[in-house]
Structures are given as structure tokens and as C-alpha cells.
Amino acid sequence: MKLRSLIVASTIAFIAQTSHSAEFINVLTGGTSGVYYPLGVSLSQIYGKVLPDAKTSVQATKASAENLNLLQTGRGEVAFTLGDTLNEAWKGNEEAGFKTPLKKLRTLAAIYPNYIHFLANADAGIKTLADLRGKRVSVGAPKSGTELNSRDILKAVGMSYKDFAKVEYLSYAESVELMKNRQLDATLLSSGLGVAAVRDLATSVKIVVIPIPAEVVTKIGEAAYTTGVIPANTYTGQTTDVPTITVQNYLVTHEGVSTDTVYKMTKSMFENLDAMQAAHSAAKAINKETAGIGSPVPLHPGAEKYYREAGLLK
Numbered sequence: 001m002k003l004r005s006l007i008v009a010s011t012i013a014f015i016a017q018t019s020h021s022a023e024f025i026n027v028l029t030g031g032t033s034g035v036y037y038p039l040g041v042s043l044s045q046i047y048g049k050v051l052p053d054a055k056t057s058v059q060a061t062k063a064s065a066e067n068l069n070l071l072q073t074g075r076g077e078v079a080f081t082l083g084d085t086l087n088e089a090w091k092g093n094e095e096a097g098f099k100t101p102l103k104k105l106r107t108l109a110a111i112y113p114n115y116i117h118f119l120a121n122a123d124a125g126i127k128t129l130a131d132l133r134g135k136r137v138s139v140g141a142p143k144s145g146t147e148l149n150s151r152d153i154l155k156a157v158g159m160s161y162k163d164f165a166k167v168e169y170l171s172y173a174e175s176v177e178l179m180k181n182r183q184l185d186a187t188l189l190s191s192g193l194g195v196a197a198v199r200d201l202a203t204s205v206k207i208v209v210i211p212i213p214a215e216v217v218t219k220i221g222e223a224a225y226t227t228g229v230i231p232a233n234t235y236t237g238q239t240t241d242v243p244t245i246t247v248q249n250y251l252v253t254h255e256g257v258s259t260d261t262v263y264k265m266t267k268s269m270f271e272n273l274d275a276m277q278a279a280h281s282a283a284k285a286i287n288k289e290t291a292g293i294g295s296p297v298p299l300h301p302g303a304e305k306y307y308r309e310a311g312l313l314k
Contacts, residue, residue: 023054023261028070028079030063031141033173033200035192035282036080042279043078043251043269050268051261062171064145065089065097071254072102078265082114082145082190083248084152084224087296097143104254106300108266109292112285113246115228116149117189117198122206122237124185129157129210135185136166138175146190149247153188153212156219172197180204190247192282193234202235209235209242217245224248224296253300262302270306288312 027044030036037060044056059076061067067079068089081089085096092101120126124135139161140146147169154160161167168175168184175187176197189198201207214227228246232239251269253262269276270291276283292299292307299307307313 023051025051025054025056025078025261025265026076027056027058028061028067028076029058030061030067030080031171031173032060033171033176033195033197034063035195035280036063038279039276039283040080042276042283043265046268046272046275047078047265050264054261062141062144065143065148068102068105068252069097071252072104074254074256077253077257077261078108079252080111081250081252082149082224083110083250083294083296084222085145085148086250086252087222087224088148090297096148104256105297106253106255106257106262106303107295107297108251108253108262108300108303109269109286109288110290110294111249111251112192112282113226113228113248114145114190115193115230116153116212116245116247117191117195117230118153118186118210118212118244119179119189119198119201120186120208120210121179121182121184122208124208126186126208126210129153129159129212129216132159132186132210133163134165136168136183137164138168138170138178138184138187140169140188140190141171142169145247146188149190149245150188152220152222152225153216153245156216176201179207186210192249192280192285193230194281198235202237206237207235209238209244211242212244214243220245248294250295250297252297253303255300257300257302259300259302259305262300263305264302266303266306270310 029040064085088096139150178184
């Protein structure tokens with residue numbers, strides 16, 4: 001009887017210890033019609049191979065701002081975010097959705113740039129940013145990285161939401177549906193080139209990709225923003241190059257994730273970039289030579305270990 005009790009007690013203790021030590025890797029992404037989500041699914045699969053004892057999962061979210069707030073509270077281990085949003089989170093800008101500085105955040109890698117897609121229905125008579133006055137515009141989900149981009153760009157050209165006939169705060173998929181149904185005149189999407197939502201819209205209705213002049217970047221004055229070009233024929237009907245703004249994307253984690261785990265996650269991503277590129281072409285812009293520099297938030301020690309080991313940091 002004593003032996004049986006001892007066995008039962010040992011079994012319970014083993015189960016409790018195993019449950020306690022189980023590691024969870026929840027990848028925070030964005031809407032399913034964007035770029036973050038398919039890349040997050042790919043990352044989760046990569047992590048599952050190098051961390052076989054961890055439970056990996058992917059969570060669709062409202063993207064950057066929500067992801068960073070979730071990381072700060074430990075409700076995720078890896079997240080995608082725009083660089084400008086990451087900067088505001090680190091500083092604690094309440095207008096951007098951060099009541100206090102999120103000092104638990106740590107950088108894993110700089111990844112690919114987002115291209116600002118300011119899109120209009122061709123029959124709305126919109127050719128320039130100034131033509132948006134008096135129109136129905138979706139500016140992105142509330143407090144999202146996209147919405148922060150909208151505010152910055154409009155402010156730089158002397159406009160605000162008050163200049164629109166109607167303002168909608170919608171996800172990519174919702175904005176595209178309203179554009180198709182002629183319930184919106186224009187929408188802003190911040191994403192990698194070739195994003196599914198824009199391809200879907202451009203094949204359904206005739207669109208105009210509104211140019212964003214280089215001087216807008218200067219007027220915004222944020223290091224996270226740089227000039228870029230959406231190449232001709234990226235989308236159906238877009239026959240010329242369109243100047244725009246780019247914003248660097250980052251993969252981030254938090255200080256509570258172990259050095260060994262982050263090291264393995266960082267290394268495995270760069271060893272499996274082909275899988276990420278197969279998930280979405282935006283991953284072709286990921287460059288390990290520059291992945292460990294430029295972030296407004298410190299590198300996680302695990303990521304730093306990988307970059308130093310690979311000779312990418314001195």
C-alpha cells in the first residue's frame with residue numbers, strides 16, 4: 001500500500017513539474033488578410049521544429065499596438081510590429097495606445113519594410129493626397145500601426161480626419177469590402193508589397209495608388225519613415241512606379257523569454273528564410289546583415305548572442 005502511494009505521489013509530482021516547465025510560444029500577428037499572419041504561421045512551424053517541447057500557436061490580432069501591449073503583459077512571446085509603433089510603445093505615447101512605457105519589450109530582428117498603400121477608387125476623382133478632402137476614408141483599425149501612419153502622413157500635408165466627409169476605423173479586409181461596394185472612396189494600408197488585400201481589391205475594381213511625395217517623409221521627421229517606391233505592375237492596373245513611404249517592421253519579444261529560447265528562434269528563422277518566403281514574398285526583403293541594428297528597443301540577449309556568433313555585431 002505504501003509502495004502504491006509512493007508511486008502515485010511521484011507520478012503526480014512528475015506531471016506537475018512537466019506542466020510547470022512546459023514552454024508556450026504564442027506568435028502575435030495581425031489580420032488574416034495581411035502579411036503578418038502568413039509569416040507568423042510559417043515562424044510557428046519553424047519554432048516547432050527547433051523547440052519540440054514547446055507549445056507553439058499563432059494569434060490573429062489588430063497588429064502592432066495590440067501586439068506590443070500583449071507582449072508587455074506576457075500574453076505572447078513573439079510579435080510583429082511597425083517600427084514607428086515600437087518607438088511610441090518604448091516611450092509610452094498614450095495617443096498611440098500606450099499609457100506607460102513598455103520597458104519589458106526586447107527586439108528579436110528587423111525584418112522587411114512596410115509600404116504605405118494609399119488607395120482610392122478610380123471613379124472617386126482622387127489623384128493626390130489633397131483630393132482626399134471631403135471623401136470617405138478608412139484610416140486603419142483604431143490605435144493600430146496603420147492608423148498611426150495615417151495620422152502622421154495627414155499631419156505632414158496639413159490635413160486631419162476633420163477634412164474627411166466620413167472616417168472609418170477598419171481592418172484591411174473590412175476596408176477592401178467597403179471599397180468594392182463603393183461605400184468608401186479611399187483607404188490606407190501599411191503592408192509588404194504584394195499584400196493579398198490590395199491584390200484582391202485591384203482585381204475587383206479599378207483603383208488609383210495615390211503617390212506620397214518624398215517631402216512628406218521630411219515633414220514627418222521620424223527616423224522610422226523612409227522614402228520608397230511601389231514598382232509598376234505590383235497590382236492590377238497600376239502601370240507606373242508610385243512614390244510612397246516605407247516603415248521598417250520588427251519581430252519583438254519580451255524580457256521574460258529565456259536567452260536560449262530566443263537564440264534558437266532567431267537562428268532558426270535565418271536558417272529557414274526559404275520557408276518564410278514561400279509563405280509570403282515580403283520575406284524576401286529580410287536581411288540578416290541588418291537585422292540586429294536600428295531598433296528603438298534593445299536586443300534580447302538571445303538575439304544578440306546569435307548576431308555576435310554570426311559575426312554580425314561587434
